[in-house]
Amino acid sequence: METKLMKGNEALAEAAIQAGCDAYFGYPITPQSEVLEYLAREIPKYNTKEHIRVVLQAESEIASINMVYGAAGAGFRAMTSSSSPGISLMQEGISYIAGAELPCLIVNVNRAGPGLGTIQPGQGDYFQATKGGGHGDYKLIVLAPSSVQEMADFVFLGFDLADKYRNPVMILSDGAIGQMMEKVTFGNYTVHKTEKPWATTGKPESRGRNYITSLHIQPEKLEEHNLKLIEKYKEIEKNEVRYEEIMTEDAEYIFVAYGLSARICHKAAIMAREKGIKAGMFRPITLFPYPSERLSELADKAKLFLTVELNAGQMVEDVRLAVNGKISVEFYGRLGGMVPNPEEIVNKLENLISKENVS
């Protein structure tokens, strides 16, 4: 066990090495360039004849994600990372990877948009990450870290889930979690190796050829493939939901937030308690699969949910779907890279409570 003080992006990069990442392909973009820089410096130290490990700066995010496709298709643990505009460029490749069922890890250190936006933290890519992002019906497994420790932990978890389900996994972080420094402990994980008999490693006489494709030209075949994917996503929803609850046991008012917003809401919940408000916080860790069931249960006891996001209101739609009208689900968001402080969130809650009491 080793504890270090590290930036979120660097902790993620170090975890990639420790999690047995064979190949990293990336392109510089703020606020995540430290991942590429760290790996460009560190991976060569681990590259041996017996275990070839690759780090390559590609000519674009489009090339990066397609290099990931090639390496993952050949059975290797491959990953890339970028920030919002770069992740948009990767969507074509991500759709192909999901269609071809290739396990890999994609990291989005979310900045504010749309367009070039700014380099400050944002959560405006929630829809893109959880609803597909590219063309066609598919899902990524989406993990949302809210600490530097989780930036590291979710790399191990992400690679394992990717291999287990032959599905791309996205770590949806943000500019603040990526850039801030915290202590992080390594050494809690075992690296799991998964057999990949489907990989294109060269066809020996003992088997037929392996090929990786997302093309099913006959509609009957494609529908069959689509249904198979849906079955897989259902299985993931059954097994892999993860979340964290803070002071929800007796909470009447629950903040629902992920990533950076959840850190702020945690503090807001403590401040609200000090004011005598029975507040708590619910933090989805997996954004897909979404912890709808647990939210629905909590809605049986709570009076109101306040969803807090760094966007114009995206995850709040999933909260409302989960709650299905049982209680009021309100929203508070900041945009453009602006980050709320806990006081303004408590104020928002107090306003909502007083309105509730008036009506």
Added chain:
Amino acid sequence: MSAEELTITEKSDKSISAETDTLNATGISCAEDEYSVVYERPHTLLDVNMHYCPGCAHSLVHKLIMEAVEELGIQENTIGVAPVGCAVFAYDYMDVDMQEAAHGRATAVATGIKRLMPDKYVFTYQGDGDLAAIGIAETIHTINRGENIMIVFINNAVYGMTSGQMAPTTLVGMKTTTSPFGRDTSVYGFPIKVSELISQLPGSFYVTRQAVNKNTAVRKTKKAILNALNYQKLNKGTCFIEIIGNCPSNWKMTPVESNNFIDEQMVKTFPLGDVKLPSAEDLKQLNQTGDKQPC
């Protein structure tokens, strides 16, 4: 069956048997086991019907690549990357492990494969729209990095699969569905000469432009493919084989006319021959590896 038909059948059977007798009499035997096989489909090419139009160059080039793989004995160690375009189903025909890439991204996919398995033989198979339009950035950067792969580039001057639109390599004045009055250079510029372009990059090791429209051309193309695969052992850079293909369907010609069109028109813009050759010293190293040179 009527009596009359029966009679005819009997009659024709008799006549065939009479012919066979004549053949036997001349010493030519029809018994199968007495034939000796002088040429056959390579075992690395799957025995299935291809979807290509009659007379199209693709099926022939597929066969040449697979012949080369068989002759070099590298089926177990070869991984191909198919494009988006007419050759999108290449993995249905070639009996090697393959990956189907997104449009234009084949060389990036091949980079991902080759970097992790440097001892394998990796090739991409791409058309002109795929390689020279949407994928030109990947093409140039892959070659600039000197990725140790073979790129087979089929240049038939049109988008074939989407049925005959203008490609980056469409000849000046050539009519396509999106240049119905002929390619106008004031609007669309000139056909890209990819081989000449990428031969400027130090990462390219062997660059050649060939065709498959007649026997001599086919033999030269086969030799180029054998060379390119063999050169991967040297780890000296990218081997690039441009093949001027025909597209009878979209050129609206018969296969013969389309093959003639290559000699009469295509080669004026895209002259055949080697554009960049390895040095004698590099080839000496190849001989030192102990493998016999295919050519």
